[in-house]
Amino acid sequence: MTGHIFWQDRPIPFRTGEMVSSALIRAGVIQMGSAPTGQPRAVFCGIGQCQGCLIRADGRLVEACLTPCRAGMQISPEIGGPNG
Numbered sequence: 802m803t804g805h806i807f808w809q810d811r812p813i814p815f816r817t818g819e820m821v822s823s824a825l826i827r828a829g830v831i832q833m834g835s836a837p838t839g840q841p842r843a844v845f846c847g848i849g850q851c852q853g854c855l856i857r858a859d860g861r862l863v864e865a866c867l868t869p870c871r872a873g874m875q876i877s878p879e880i881g882g883p884n885g
C-alpha cells in the first residue's frame with residue numbers, strides 16, 4: 802500500500818498506480834452515487850465509456866475507472882449529473 806484516499810472521510814488504502822474504482826471496490830464500496838433517476842452508479846465498463854462510475858474527486862467530476870489514486874484525495878459520490 803502506498804497511501805490512502807478518503808471516501809466520504811473514510812480512509813481507503815491504495816496500491817501504486819491503482820485507479821480509484823479499483824481501490825473502492827477492494828474496500829467494499831460498490832455504489833458510487835446515484836443518477837437523477839435514482840438508479841445507483843457503479844463500475845460497468847471499466848474503460849471510461851459508460852459514465853457509471855462518476856464521482857467527485859477533490860471537487861471535480863471524474864470517472865473513477867480512469868482516475869489514478871493520489872494520497873489524500875477526497876472522494877464523494879455523485880448524485881445526479883450527466884447520463885442520468
Ligand code: FES
Nearest residue numbers: 845847849852866
Ligand atoms: S466504469 Fe464505465 S466509465 Fe467508469
